[in-house]
Amino acid sequence: METWTDFVIARYNYWIVIILMMLGLYTVFARGxxxxxxxxxxxxxxxxxxxxxxxxxxAGGTAPIYIGDELKHGHGYGDDHGDGYGEDHxxxxxxxxxxxxxxxxLLHAKVENDPGVNDLKSAVNQAESAGDPVEAGSLHAEPDAxxxxxNDQLSGLGKAPAAPEFEIAGAAQAxxxxxxxxxxxxxEILYTNPLPHVLILTAIVVGVAxxxxxxxxxxxxxxxxxxxxxxELEAMxxxxxxxxxxxxxxxxxx
Amino acid sequence: xxxxxxxxxxxxxFAPIILFALYVQFHGDYGPGGGFQAGVIFAVxxxxxxxxxxxxxxxxxxxxxxxxxxxxIGVLFxxxxxxxxxxLGGNFLGYDQIDxxxxxxxxxxxxxxxxxxxxxxxxxxxxxxxxxxxxxxEPDIDQEDW
Amino acid sequence: xxxxxxLPVLPVVIPxxxxxxxxxxPSGRAPWAWATFVSWLTFAACAFLLAAxxxxxxxxxxxxxxxxxxxxxxRVDLANALVLFLVSGIxxxxxxxxxxxxxxxxxxxxxxxxxxxxxICLTGLLGVTITGDAFNVFVFLxxxxxxxxALIAMGARRDRRALTASFNYLIMGTIGASFxxxxxxxxxQATGTLNMADLHDRLAGQSNRVVDAGFAFIVxxxxxxxxxxxxxxxxxxxxxxxxxAVSAFIAATATKxxxxxxxxxxxxxxxxEFEFLGAAFTYVLLPLGLxxxxxxxxxxxxQEDVKRMLAYSSVGQIGYMxxxxxxxxxEGLTATLVHVFNHALMKGALFMAVACVVLRAGSHSIxxxxxxxxxxxxxxxxxxxxxxxxxxxxLTTGFVSKWYLLEAAFAAGYWYAGFLIVASSLIAVLYVGRxxxxxxxxxxxxxxxxxxxxxxxxxxxxxxxxxxxxxxIYFGINTELTGGLAERAAEALMFTAGAxx
Numbered sequence: 001m002e003t004w005t006d007f008v009i010a011r012y013n014y015w016i017v018i019i020l021m022m023l024g025l026y027t028v029f030a031r032g033x034x035x036x037x038x039x040x041x042x043x044x045x046x047x048x049x050x051x052x053x054x055x056x057x058x059a060g061g062t063a064p065i066y067i068g069d070e071l072k073h074g075h076g077y078g079d080d081h082g083d084g085y086g087e088d089h090x091x092x093x094x095x096x097x098x099x100x101x102x103x104x105x106l107l108h109a110k111v112e113n114d115p116g117v118n119d120l121k122s123a124v125n126q127a128e129s130a131g132d133p134v135e136a137g138s139l140h141a142e143p144d145a146x147x148x149x150x151n152d153q154l155s156g157l158g159k160a161p162a163a164p165e166f167e168i169a170g171a172a173q174a175x176x177x178x179x180x181x182x183x184x185x186x187x188e189i190l191y192t193n194p195l196p197h198v199l200i201l202t203a204i205v206v207g208v209a210x211x212x213x214x215x216x217x218x219x220x221x222x223x224x225x226x227x228x229x230x231x232e233l234e235a236m237x238x239x240x241x242x243x244x245x246x247x248x249x250x251x252x253x254x
Numbered sequence: 255x256x257x258x259x260x261x262x263x264x265x266x267x268f269a270p271i272i273l274f275a276l277y278v279q280f281h282g283d284y285g286p287g288g289g290f291q292a293g294v295i296f297a298v299x300x301x302x303x304x305x306x307x308x309x310x311x312x313x314x315x316x317x318x319x320x321x322x323x324x325x326x327i328g329v330l331f332x333x334x335x336x337x338x339x340x341x342l343g344g345n346f347l348g349y350d351q352i353d354x355x356x357x358x359x360x361x362x363x364x365x366x367x368x369x370x371x372x373x374x375x376x377x378x379x380x381x382x383x384x385x386x387x388x389x390x391x392e393p394d395i396d397q398e399d400w
Numbered sequence: 401x402x403x404x405x406x407l408p409v410l411p412v413v414i415p416x417x418x419x420x421x422x423x424x425x426p427s428g429r430a431p432w433a434w435a436t437f438v439s440w441l442t443f444a445a446c447a448f449l450l451a452a453x454x455x456x457x458x459x460x461x462x463x464x465x466x467x468x469x470x471x472x473x474x475r476v477d478l479a480n481a482l483v484l485f486l487v488s489g490i491x492x493x494x495x496x497x498x499x500x501x502x503x504x505x506x507x508x509x510x511x512x513x514x515x516x517x518x519x520i521c522l523t524g525l526l527g528v529t530i531t532g533d534a535f536n537v538f539v540f541l542x543x544x545x546x547x548x549x550a551l552i553a554m555g556a557r558r559d560r561r562a563l564t565a566s567f568n569y570l571i572m573g574t575i576g577a578s579f580x581x582x583x584x585x586x587x588x589q590a591t592g593t594l595n596m597a598d599l600h601d602r603l604a605g606q607s608n609r610v611v612d613a614g615f616a617f618i619v620x621x622x623x624x625x626x627x628x629x630x631x632x633x634x635x636x637x638x639x640x641x642x643x644x645a646v647s648a649f650i651a652a653t654a655t656k657x658x659x660x661x662x663x664x665x666x667x668x669x670x671x672x673e674f675e676f677l678g679a680a681f682t683y684v685l686l687p688l689g690l691x692x693x694x695x696x697x698x699x700x701x702x703q704e705d706v707k708r709m710l711a712y713s714s715v716g717q718i719g720y721m722x723x724x725x726x727x728x729x730x731e732g733l734t735a736t737l738v739h740v741f742n743h744a745l746m747k748g749a750l751f752m753a754v755a756c757v758v759l760r761a762g763s764h765s766i767x768x769x770x771x772x773x774x775x776x777x778x779x780x781x782x783x784x785x786x787x788x789x790x791x792x793x794x795l796t797t798g799f800v801s802k803w804y805l806l807e808a809a810f811a812a813g814y815w816y817a818g819f820l821i822v823a824s825s826l827i828a829v830l831y832v833g834r835x836x837x838x839x840x841x842x843x844x845x846x847x848x849x850x851x852x853x854x855x856x857x858x859x860x861x862x863x864x865x866x867x868x869x870x871x872x873i874y875f876g877i878n879t880e881l882t883g884g885l886a887e888r889a890a891e892a893l894m895f896t897a898g899a900x901x
Contacts, residue, residue: 028571041574048578048585055589065285196588199535203581205290206542210574212384213549217567219391220553224560233564240561326420333417343402346409348465 013054020047032230034218038211045207049200056196064194257306264306271299279374283363289370293377301385309389318386321379328376335368407452408461408474410445411484411526414438419519427508429499435515436495439522443492446484446526453481454885458892460532468532469595475532478889479737483529483660486741490652490748491522497864498645500857501755505643506554514554518649521547525657534584534594534669537661538577541625544657545573548650552642565637572634576624583617586610587669599669600896607675615676618665619684626658628722629692632715639711640764644755647707651714652748656740659721663736667897672728685726690820692719697827701834706757707764709831710750713790716824717743723817724805731808733890734883738804741882742789742797742875749786749868753779756857756865761850768852769835771844776856780839782869787832789872792825796876800883 008015020043027040222228225236275296282288304312336347344351349365418438422431453459453476461474468475476484495518506514524544528537549570555562588594590610591602603611620631627635635655639647670677693716700712717739724736754764756779761768773780789796802825809818845851856862875882 025575028575034567037571041571044575045578048581051582052585055585195594196585201290202535202539206539206546206577209546210542210570213546214567214570214574216384216387217549217553217563217570219388220556221560221563221567223391224556224563237561237564322423326423329420330417333413336413337417340406340409340413345406345461345465346413346463350465 013050013057017047017051017054020044020050034221034228034230035215037230038214038218041214042207042211045203049204052196052200052203056193058190058192061190061192064191064197260306264302268299268303271295271302275299275374275378279370280367282370283366289373289375290377292370293374293379294381296374296378297381297385300382304385304389309386313386316382318383321383321386324379325376325383328372328374328379331372331375332369333372335365335372339365404452407445407449408459408476408530409463411442411449411488411530412474412523414442414445415519415523415526419516419523422515422519423512425512427511431512431515432495432499432502435498435519438519439488439491439495442522442526443488446481446488449476450481450485453478469593469598472536473532473595473597474530475597476530477892478885479663479893480529480660482737482741482885482889483657484526486744487522487525487529487653487657490649490744493864493867494645494649494652494748494752497648497752497755497861500861501645501759502643504759505558505645507557510554514551514643517547517550518646520544521551521650525653528657529660532596534587534596534599534665535581536594538581538584541580541661542577544654545577545625548646548654549573551646551650552638555641555643555646558643559641561637562641565634565641569634569638572624572631576621576631578621579617579624580621583614583619583621586614586617590614596664596669597896600671603670604673611674612676615670615674615680619662619680622658622662622665626655626662627715627718629688629696629715629719632692632696632718635715636708636711639714639751640705640708644707644751644758644764647711648748648751648755651710651751652744655714655718656744659718659725659736659740663725663733663893666725667733667893671897678728681726681728685722686814686817689719689722689726690817692716692722693820693824694719694827697824697831701827701831703831704766705764706754706766706769706835707751709766709835710747710754713828713831714743714747716828717747717790719824720801720805720821723821724808727808727812727814729808729812730887730890730894731804731811733893734887735801735804735808737886737889738879738882739801741886742801742872745797745868745871745875746786746789749782749865749872750790752861752865752868753783753786756782756861759857759861760855761852763850765850766835766838767845768850769838770842770850772839772852775844775852775854778856778862778866782862782865783839784836785869786872787836789876791828791832794876795873797872797882798876800876800879804883 024040024042024044024047027043028037029040031037031040218228221233225233227233275292278287278295279289279292282292300312300316303315335349339348339351340346342351342354347365347369349363350356350359350361352364353361415438418434418441422434422438425431425434449459458475458477460468461476462468463472463474466472498518502511502514521544524540524542524547527540528544531537531540549566552569553563553566555565584594587599587603590606590608591599593599593602624631639651642650666677672678696712696715696719700709700716703709703712721736721739721743724732724734724739726732727735756776757768757772758764760776772783785796789798792798792802802821805821806818809815809821857865
């Protein structure tokens with residue numbers, strides 16, 4: 001049974017987004033200083049960036065940076081990953097039934113004799129020793145077929161990135177988060193969805209441009225009016241529009 | 255010999271920053287990086303220079319007029335790549351047309367390299383222009399000097 | 401290059417590629433001539449595109465050869481071909497018009513940047529219209545908005561209030577765009593796609609809080625951009641203090657494009673299967689449209705500044721467009737599209753007339769218009785004819801819009817809305833009549849700040865202006881292009897929206 005605290009804590013990223021968004025909007029509306037308004041606007045936009053990054057996050061996925069080449073050129077054969085595949089599949093249980101597990105064990109035996117795969121494994125080893133929290137989708141198929149499956153999954157990744165069920169069916173997520181499969185190299189790596197990153201990179205550029213224009217306007221306003229406080233600006237504009245009557249009124253108020 | 259340490263440090267750091275900008279620029283199609291980031295880093299080198307040696311010195315190295323030309327060239331480079339692919343028979347920014355024989359989409363690689371180059375040039379010159387205009391303003395100058 | 405195949409991308413590529421070149425040209429006539437040339441090229445491309453779409457139907461263009469829905473798709477159907485034609489047409493008329501006005505109102509050294517920004521604004525508006533990708537809409541929207549902020553701020557040479565107006569527009573516009581992006585993000589979260597047609601397929605049958613929230617964010621975001629009634633406060637000052645040529649251009653195009661985006665999202669992306677939509681129509685768009693029609697028009701009556709009066713009237717006219725949209729019928733949508741087209745024609749002509757007055761009188765205060773008929777007869781009559789069109793007098797485009805709208809209102813059963821449309825038109829009689837009365841019946845100022853020499857605007861301004869006025873009359877009589885096309889466009893939109901099922 002999910003208590004409300006679990007509900008709140010499990011969605012902490014959304015709370016960050018909401019809090020930042022409200023802070024930013026409040027600053028925009030409540031502050032009279034034009035530069036502070038722009039700061040508020042930037043905080044508001046930052047919340048959107050975090051929101052998009054949240055959308056793109058795939059549980060366990062690594063940063064969407066292509067590391068395929070490094071895998072190919074990896075050196076040094078790792079040997080401590082040959083054990084325990086079968087067990088892992090047994091435990092993995094994300095839709096992988098026992099029959100598949102057996103089949104997978106067979107495949108792994110086959111895979112281990114394949115020098116190419118050993119090569120890949122070594123690179124995987126390397127990646128692990130570099131401390132990357134990599135998890136692999138373990139695919140119960142031959143490397144070629146695995147590649148196809150992985151590609152399908154990758155394209156599926158573009159389609160349904162946010163669905164929590166996305167964790168690839170049959171992905172064996174070992175308790176220590178480091179166990180890698182023989183098909184790992186061929187199946188590529190589980191990336192987070194790169195598309196929101198790209199989108200938000202664009203949005204950041206747009207935001208920078210907007211900030212630059214806003215600050216430039218603030219500078220020009222400072223030069224033209226001698227102030228960047230909104231209420232003073234408004235008073236001056238009123239004087240310009242309604243003449244002395246407005247001035248008298250604002251004087252009386254002051 | 256005012257601010258000697260700053261000036262010497264800037265001189266030492268200037269070239270590595272540019273080098274790093276170039277690395278980010280040309281590594282951008284493989285890893286994190288790309289034209290926008292590289293352009294900003296490139297501009298940062300010159301902004302650092304302006305901080306330590308004064309804006310006028312930097313303007314001698316990179317005059318405002320040159321920056322405007324660079325901005326235009328960058329955009330034209332970007333869009334020109336797109337138009338070139340159109341002329342080669344593909345769609346706008348259809349990079350595969352650059353190397354249609356390639357079996358592994360080498361055209362994509364060249365295309366993004368060219369486009370990123372345009373982006374980098376534009377971003378660097380735009381950032382510097384923005385900096386020049388913000389930093390170069392006297393308080394209360396009139397419209398004529400703008 | 402296979403030109404017909406590349407046609408859909410040309411309206412965006414031509415101004416985008418050629419705009420920066422105007423920055424390199426020396427001040428004087430060169431940047432203006434270049435911008436005018438580019439706008440005509442763009443208009444030609446859009447006209448061919450409209451003809452092509454009429455011929456073969458929907459044209460899809462995969463940017464960078466990446467097939468949709470993964471790649472960015474430019475998707476041109478009748479509705480956006482019509483808006484493209486309109487926007488580029490207004491640009492092709494306003495750009496040649498701009499020279500004298502800009503010469504007077506903008507620092508000569510800024511002129512190359514001004515024309516560059518104007519072309520980039522055009523690029524953005526055309527891009528918003530043409531693209532079939534939800535996020536791409538945001539990018540182009542910001543391209544056009546950012547250049548618009550700069551353009552409005554350039555009015556500071558005449559009146560420093562342009563700066564504050566531009567700043568307020570920047571704040572509101574950025575918040576609007578950000579809301580829009582949040583909405584798109586939520587839709588992406590729910591569907592995993594950004595292509596509009598694909599979004600429509602995947603949203604079908606989905607009605608959960610994520611999609612509802614996305615819809616709300618998108619409507620509010622675009623509502624800010626199109627100055628939907630209670631969110632319109634940035635607009636009057638922005639239009640009033642912008643350089644006159646910029647007012648003419650953005651008043652005729654920017655809000656129209658935003659209305660188009662709203663139509664596109666409501667009809668193509670969400671569609672009528674989306675349960676939330678009915679409520680949005682009945683409780684948001686319809687009342688806000690009606691309120692805008694009355695409140696903004698009433699405020700317009702009391703303005704001392706003709707440009708700001710026209711700006712408030714624009715907010716009121718946007719009310720008509722929202723009203724037509726909220727009927728959720730083919731007739732209503734047709735009326736909206738027709739009014740988008742016609743309102744651009746009349747507002748363009750009106751703001752151009754004001755620009756002519758500013759050129760000679762140096763002011764857009766209502767006092768400068770006294771006795772104008774004796775001083776600047778051609779400008780005066782251009783103003784009067786387009787003003788009549790704004791009211792909706794027969795034989796003008798305004799009448800056609802109102803007719804379609806009334807028909808749609810009665811057909812949809814909103815008979816009270818029909819009466820309100822007529823009633824609000826009477827308010828337009830008040831504010832237009834006020835200026836017309838000053839121009840025709842009052843004697844001109846002989847001396848003082850508003851005295852004008854007896855000299856009409858130069859021909860290079862009169863010809864483009866009268867072209868638009870002629871269009872006001874032509875499309876008021878021949879409704880084949882607007883009414884006929886708009887109806888077919890509306891039918892196509894409604895079909896995708898799922899009305900025919």
